[in-house]
Amino acid sequence: MATTRARSGRSSALNLPRTATGFDQVLHAVRARPPRRAPELPGEPRWRSEFVATDLRGPRVRLQEFGYASHELGRGQGRLDDTALVGPVRILTPEGLSCLTEVCDRLEGAAGASRFIATRRVRSADLMSAFINNMIRDRTFLLTCSRLVGVPLIPHPLRIPTAQINYFEGRGPGARPDIVRWHRDGMDYVFTIQLNGYEDYEGGRFSYFRGRTDEFDGAREGDPRIREADCGDRGATLFLHGSRIFHAVTPVTRGRRVTLVVSFFCPYFARQDSNTFWHLAGDDGIPATIPCWLRLKWPVRDAAMDYALRAGSPVVTWEDVR
Template sequence: MPTTSTGSGRAGALVLPQAPDGFRKALKALRARAPLRSARLPAEPPWRSRFVSPHPAGPVTSLREFGYREEELWRWKGRVDDAALAGPWRILTEEGLDSLATVCGRLEAAAQDAGFTATRRLRAADLLSPFIANMIRDRDFLLTCSRLVGVPLIPHPLRLPTAQVNYGEGRGRQGGVRWHRDGMDYVFTIQLSGYDDYDGGRFTYFQGRTDEFPGPERADSRFREADCGERGATLFLHGSRIFHAVTPVTRGHRVTLVISLFCPYFARQDSNTFWHLAADDGIPATVPGWLRLKWPARNPAVDYSLRAGSPVVTWDDLR
């Protein structure tokens, strides 16, 4: 896999708070509400495999360039999981992007306020939208994502956080998406609006190890801004190994779809913790998915694909 620079610019002063951790995360789990799982929503267009761009390409930055050592990289029979940041690229055609934007616009009526951000969001969007459910389980879509990152990917077996739509708007509210790292390892963010539609809302990240993150108020030359302001731009992030944030939207409306995928071959290394998930969705809603994720698998590619309701993707498919 190539390890070229993403070409992202250096971010300015990013005095955003950091998301709760430790004991504060456990307290948040006790108060968290499960995401909405049913709602009356308007009809939506159908998903088509032709909506996947035929030859997407973009730069890739390796985990080694973020300071991770060779022995910290995950391996499977000579294959190495080394992608830290990839893109931006266009993963959907213009027709597919228009359809997805229409779907996410209609889903906004079901969005809920997020307790740790100024962003409204819809968790488990694929449970409400057949379009999104079919898109993230489309074999062409999954193969495209897998080949761009270099590991076989399927939808995450934890259904609630697999597809999330974020809605940010400039209505005088303070704060953005706080500095945090994800429980998910393979996170794809699709921009459904562009810089012409809003001010602020810049995706920022720290190009260093998570244990070197200096905190949000200290200056550091490793703070970066990803160049993903074009409508349709898709950015991959190894979310559990990279601290990232989004600056406040000060004008207009910013909509993104965040998709969390999963490599069944690295299931034992999956970075999710129970309390990280429960802090978002509450304890009762987290338990069933957590048990399904941790249930042993004889054939990772097949067993986890069945749990996710997904086509099987293997290393041979990446050739």
């Protein structure tokens, strides 16, 4: 699968709204409500490590190709944290993807509306589904993700945004469309798994800005840096260094599009983690964000061990990624 392509209709992506910043972001945080919680799904499929397609290789783009200098990037164990984008790849087998799709379809009733980033979504899906919880904390799954990116990864210790399901549906003329606004993530390491393909919907194109985040405001109609990730196949999985790349999803005009977005964390770069309090609070509200934020900022002695315990995850080390 090809990694990216320039969009023929670039202006439709560039004209999407942008996520609130500054005082408007604070207002979102004040008005936001904690995500809705649903009881755990009864009778859902059982996760198995065999669902992971191991030894994956995918097209890789470095952050230097987005305009970042090497000295701006994290470095650990002689390695540079310079992966901007990988994929799309198929990280799950067909059977694993079918099980995940069933789970995400059944969780749609818990979806809440938001005007901050994604229009309609389920937050903290791993707290509602044993399948998703076990998938993102499975050692085989974590090692595969870590090796694709080149740094040790665990599920993000901030539990509310760790696993999010986005739902998009074409609603007809005059209806408010489901979109993802232009934004950069609070999380550094983000995987998006496409649960259906272009044959199921129109629109819903994953677009991103191939440049530094501080250059995004200068983008204009026809800018060749507005790209589209070729994620049209069911099961296509894309890694994005979300905090350093502006991205969005265009309106779905027909059909239905569902994605699972999983946020990861590198314990060795904990002090460089890009999360900001107000970014999280804008989505989940201040009361829900405070305890998670304080828990993340507790000091640790052993980064690999302590953060893995906080995330309920196996330990992943640099030696595992080599």
